[in-house]
Amino acid sequence: xxxxxxxxxxxxxxxxxxxxxxxxxxxxxxxxxxxxxxxxxxxxxxxxxxxxxxxxxxxxxxxxxxxxxxxxxxxxxxxxxxxxxxxxxxxxxxxxxxxxxxxxxxxxxxxxxxxxxxxxxxxxxxxxxxxxxxxxxxxxxxxxxxxxxxxxxxxxxxxxxxxxxxxxxxxxxxxxxxxxxxxxxxxxxxxxxxxxxxxxxxxxxxxxxxxxxxxxxxxxxxxxxxxxxxxxxxxxxxxxxxxxxxxxxxxxxxxxxxxxxxxxxxxxxxxxxxxxxxxxxxxxxxxxxxxxxxxxxxxxxxxxxxxxxxxxxxxxxxxxxxxxxxxxxxxxxxxxxxxxxxxxxxxxxxxxxxxxxxxxxxxxxxxxxxxxxxxxxxxxxxxxxxxxxxxxxxxxxxxxxxxxxxxxxxxxx
Amino acid sequence: xxxxxxxxxxxxxxxxxxxxxxxxxxxxxxxxxxxxxxxxxxxxxxxxxxxxxxxxxxxxxxxxxxxxxxxxxxxxxxxxxxxxxxxxxxxxxxxxxxxxxxxxxxxxxxxxxxxxxxxxxxxxxxxxxxxxxxxxxxxxxxxxxxxxxx
Numbered sequence: 001x002x003x004x005x006x007x008x009x010x011x012x013x014x015x016x017x018x019x020x021x022x023x024x025x026x027x028x029x030x031x032x033x034x035x036x037x038x039x040x041x042x043x044x045x046x047x048x049x050x051x052x053x054x055x056x057x058x059x060x061x062x063x064x065x066x067x068x069x070x071x072x073x074x075x076x077x078x079x080x081x082x083x084x085x086x087x088x089x090x091x092x093x094x095x096x097x098x099x100x101x102x103x104x105x106x107x108x109x110x111x112x113x114x115x116x117x118x119x120x121x122x123x124x125x126x127x128x129x130x131x132x133x134x135x136x137x138x139x140x141x142x143x144x145x146x147x148x149x150x151x152x153x154x155x156x157x158x159x160x161x162x163x164x165x166x167x168x169x170x171x172x173x174x175x176x177x178x179x180x181x182x183x184x185x186x187x188x189x190x191x192x193x194x195x196x197x198x199x200x201x202x203x204x205x206x207x208x209x210x211x212x213x214x215x216x217x218x219x220x221x222x223x224x225x226x227x228x229x230x231x232x233x234x235x236x237x238x239x240x241x242x243x244x245x246x247x248x249x250x251x252x253x254x255x256x257x258x259x260x261x262x263x264x265x266x267x268x269x270x271x272x273x274x275x276x277x278x279x280x281x282x283x284x285x286x287x288x289x290x291x292x293x294x295x296x297x298x299x300x301x302x303x304x305x306x307x308x309x310x311x312x313x314x315x316x317x318x319x320x321x322x323x324x325x326x327x328x329x330x331x332x333x334x335x336x337x338x339x340x341x342x343x344x345x346x347x348x349x350x351x352x353x354x355x356x357x358x359x360x361x362x363x364x365x366x367x368x369x370x371x372x373x374x375x376x377x378x379x380x381x382x383x384x385x386x387x388x389x390x391x392x393x394x395x396x397x398x399x400x401x402x403x404x405x406x407x408x409x410x411x412x413x
Numbered sequence: 414x415x416x417x418x419x420x421x422x423x424x425x426x427x428x429x430x431x432x433x434x435x436x437x438x439x440x441x442x443x444x445x446x447x448x449x450x451x452x453x454x455x456x457x458x459x460x461x462x463x464x465x466x467x468x469x470x471x472x473x474x475x476x477x478x479x480x481x482x483x484x485x486x487x488x489x490x491x492x493x494x495x496x497x498x499x500x501x502x503x504x505x506x507x508x509x510x511x512x513x514x515x516x517x518x519x520x521x522x523x524x525x526x527x528x529x530x531x532x533x534x535x536x537x538x539x540x541x542x543x544x545x546x547x548x549x550x551x552x553x554x555x556x557x558x559x560x561x562x563x
Contacts, residue, residue, distance in 0.1 A: 028525045029518065032437050053456055053493035055500030061526075137492035157495025157522040174518070211452065212489065212517070241452065241489035241517065286469065360457060361493075386491075389467040390457040 001030045001171070002037040010167055018070035022163035029160055030171030038169040039176065042074045043128045043151075045121050046113060046165065047137025048158025049078040050361040051100045058158055059100065063107045065162065072112035073168030077121040079138045080301070080361045081105060084354050085117075085331075091354065092371075097363050111165070117356035118330035120230065120301040122149065125332075130252050133176055135164035139241070140300045140382060143233030146244040148226070150252035152176045155243050175244055183246050183257045185210055186266035189219030191277040195399045196306075199228040200381030201280035202272065203235025203242075209270050212241040216257045216266070220247040227303050234300050235381035284384040284397035287412070291322075293373040294393060295407045297400065298328030299358055299380035304336045306400075310351070311342035313404040319350030320410040324373075327351050328358045351407075359383060364391040377406045429561045432542065434512075436556040437531035438524045442510030443550040446543050446560075447481040449473045454490030455497040455523060464506030482549040483508035484539050488520035498523025510551035512539045512558055532558050 003011065011027060013020040026038065048054045054062060082101045083093050109115055116124055119138050122145065128134045130150035136142050137156045145151040154174040156164065164170045174180050187206050193199055206215060215236075224232075229250070236242035246257035297310055310327060319325045327346060329337070334355050337343045343353065354362075359376070360383065367373070368391055376393040378384055379402075384395035396412040406412045449472045453459065458468035464479030479501075488494055498520065501507035511524055511531040524531045530553040535542075543549060543560055550559040 025522065025525065029522065032516070032521050033518070047492040048496045050493075053491075054496045055461060055503075057500040057503035058496030061496075061499070139490060139492055142492070155492055155518050157492050157519045159495055159499070159526050160518065160522045161492075212487070238454075238490050360491075386457045388469045 001027065001035050007038055007169065016068055016070060018065045018068040018166055021065070022166040025159055025163040026167065026169060026171055030173065033171065033173040035171035035173040037172055039133050039172045040168055041133050041135045041164055041170050042168065043126060043132065043134040044074045044076040044161055044165040045126060045136040045138055045141055046076055046078050046108065046158070046161050047156065049108065049117060050080055050082040050357070051097060051104050052082045052361055052363055054104060054158060059104050061159070062104060062162065065166070066107035066110050070111060070166055072165040074165050075126065076113040076165045077116040077126040078105070078108055078113050079117070080119055080357045081117045082357060082362045084356050086355065087353065091352070092367065093362060094366065116330060118301045120330065123303055123333065124330050133170065135161055135170045137161045139237035140230070140234035142243050143237040143245065144230060146175060147233055147246070147251050148229055181214065181244060181253065182260045183216035184213040184267045185215045186261055186269040187215045187217045188269065188271050189217055190271065190273045193221060196228050196231045197379050197397065197399045198277065199232040200235045201277050201284065203232040204239045204284060204381040204385065205272060205276050205280040206270065207236040207238070207240025207242055210236065210240045210242050214244045214246065215242065216261050217245060217247040220250050222249045224250060227306055230300055231381065238382045238385045281397060284381055285395060286388060287375040287394035287396050289375055290412045291375060292377045292396065292406045292410055292412050293375050294324045294326060295377040295403050296326045296328065296359055296383060297379060297403060299360065299378065299383035301358070302327065302329040302333060304333050307333065307337045307342050308340070309400055310404070311345040313401060314349040314351060315345055317349055317408050319407045322410045323407045325351040325407045326354045326359065328354045331355045359391050360386045368392050377403045377412055379403050429559065431557055431559045432535040432537055434532040434535040434556050434558060436553050437516045437521055437533050438529060439553040440528060440530040441550065441552045441554065442482065442530040443548070444480055444482045444509040446484055446545055446547045446549045447473065447476060447478055448484040448540060448543050448545045450486065450540055452486050452489035454488065454494055456491035456493030458490065459497065461497050461501045461504060461506060464501060478508045479506045481508050482510045482512060482551055484512045484543050486514045486540065488517040492519055494519040495523040495526065499526040502527025502529055512543065512549070512551060514538065514540065532556055
């Protein structure tokens, strides 16, 4: 692939070993995917920010890079960590994770990352514009920036996002190019969508059909909220690796996507009605028992509006002593929630805030084993999808109101 | 077409075949094949400590992939998969080699970091040609996959 003089210098170690290693990773990627050249990026969102994801090998790699005193060229936010930095003791997260996580976060910080530790960086200050080339990890956030913002990123893993942060480059291939942003499938939605769980169920069903290809969806209400679209994208990404969707009259590239669909014809057309939506709800509920051990709201991380809805539902109620209610969000949104009084309502009812982290990226599998937790109720299709494999918790999937009722009664019904 | 080709080979008693593909990661690896039609998320779908597939609904749920040649369509889901695959290779629980229909960027980077020889885009669909238990040699350098039918 073609490299500029500066990029050649990076590759040959003239700017230090971390820049060299980063360029090697990006060139390897570029060659696998036949990229013509590199493009500059100035927005990175870093997956592998949790020690649960980075593992020992990844953590060591990041720390080695930081040890060379390299500084990020691109603006960089971090995905959730394995711990809540304020409350990890209260959450009874094992010490060993806290120690390793603090070290990893400091390594990222020393290179220039912002300690955002959220999977919704677009809610807290990392917001690329339409057409901007970026380098993002975190499947739900990738789907959001590509689809809702119209920015352009491939699905970056930890090492390639780190390499982009260090060099300010990414290879030009995949979703950076118009050709690969074309929709290949037409999904005609006739099911009525109201709650965010409807959007999650829709995404879960459609994702399994799409298998990584971009869908063009019709029938999405034009007043769909950011939270609903976030849930749709997160579900499409977790069940089907979808990194970009277009939705008629909703997403910024939709008009173009419609023209392409009309001109080239979709490879496949899928009708998605009430029956399919119902099937998705059923498939997402894998728990055998109606007894609920945990209820989790906030995957991807809650917006201030979602927290407001939790507070409204919990007002003057008490969480059952056998149930843990986890509310996951970023520390930025949490501070707004403090100011609005939502935090107080939720905590007085017995809910627990889990900032900077979530069940998928914290060592919940170990906590579940230690504390005998078996079932989880959630309004997140993404969490319901990952909970069995990643947390060893079997899900019930349903609307917020249903989840909150379960936290009060201890039963799902 | 693929299936009838496959049957013809059985009839002719051809026990070994070589397919050309596209190099993803250099190097040579061999081992027993483990084949699935399901895409894999190495984060949340595989236990890196044991090398076992944990995703419910996956054809390979409960199966060990360590030391095998893992044949699957490509990666899916979480972008944490790159570090997970790298971590598995450091722990010795990773597959020896990978054959994909098309390798996605998450698996590709994990395989680059972990030096796991990987080939994709074979001239024939590997999911139809390779069966679990076949002995497979993945050669990233020559971008070929050699299959000895079991």
